[in-house]
Amino acid sequence: MSLRIVVCVKYVPDATGDRHFAEDLTTDRDAVDGLLSELDEYAVEQALQIAEDADDAEITVLTVGPEDAKDALRKALSMGADKAVHVEDDDLHGTDVVGTSLVLAKAVEHVGYDLVVCGMASTDGTMGVLPALLAERLGVPQATLLSEVSVEDGKVTGRRDGDAATEQLEAALPAVVSVTDLSGEARYPSFKGIMAAKKKPVESLDLSDLGIEADEVGLEGAWTKVEDATPRPPRTAGTIVKDEGEGGKQLAEFLAGQKFI
Known part of the structure; x- marks a missing residue:
């Protein structure tokens, strides 16, 4: 029987861009370019390695x-x-991690799974x-938080x-694992892989397909929300201390004035 692996990934704002909140104090995802979260690339990589070691495996990214x-x-x-x-659903706007976990759980069950990464x-x-x-x-x-993970004989094992201390963990399938950025560098897509990706199936679902009501997610269903936010002030010129014999004293006075010491 094929090993069914589901990898949960997230489309996030580019950390090098100018990220800020929208008027409703949710992340403004239209104002900056997005990309696959770098930390999720490690999850994809580990799923690929598990699949390569299995006799038969199928990887679904969600x-x-x-x-x-x-x-x-x-x-x-x-x-x-x-x-x-x-x-994808307009009613998902503003969903927090609790609501996201509900949507992912329903989608994972819809897909069918043995291991979620x-x-x-x-x-x-x-x-x-x-x-x-x-x-x-x-x-x-x-x-x-595994830095090593493998699947064998109906069990997933890994090192945290x-x-x-270092822990050795083991769980019977089906199971959920997460991997750290120490689990191994993610591979770069080859040109052949990029071209092949265009032909691979992408299934689209909305809340009704998963049996989720709109008030269970979004801002209305969120367990957490941002009440207020103040933009970071623009960077100002720093204070330069010229050492003409009193540099150490001036530096100490500056640090004390900023309550650093």
Whole structure:
């Protein structure tokens, strides 16, 4: 039986762009270019390596986002994934991580899975809790923040490296795992892979396809929201301390005035 791997990926604003909030205090995703979250590329890479070691495996990449989120899916498909699923609905605007986990869980169940692979966090929200929320909604074990991962004999195993210890984790399939940026560099899509990605299937779903009501997601259904935000002030000229014998004293006085010491 084919090993069914689902990789959850996110289309995020480019971190090098001028990111800011829209009028409703949600992230303005139209004002900056987007791309596949770098941390999710590691998840795609690990899924590809697991599939290469399996006798038979199929990789589906899954994302929730606007029309442009298909670009993230195409990147993952060009790396070697087999097919993609895109959940898009206007009522998803403003959805927080709790609502996103609901949508992903319903979509994963729709696709069918043995293993769900996620990145350690998104590069925009950086919360890192979605894999745990997703596992809870699916009712399956989780093994998160893995720097090594493999699948054999109906089990997923992996290594989690902490500050003070290294843990070896094991869970029976089906399961959810997340991988860190220490799991191995993601491969670059080849020209052949990029061309092949254009012919791979991308299934589009909306909330009604997943049996989700509009008030369960979006700003109305969010458990968290931004109440207020103040733009970062423009950068000003710094203070230059010229050392003419009193440099150390002046520096100490400056740091004390800023309450750094």
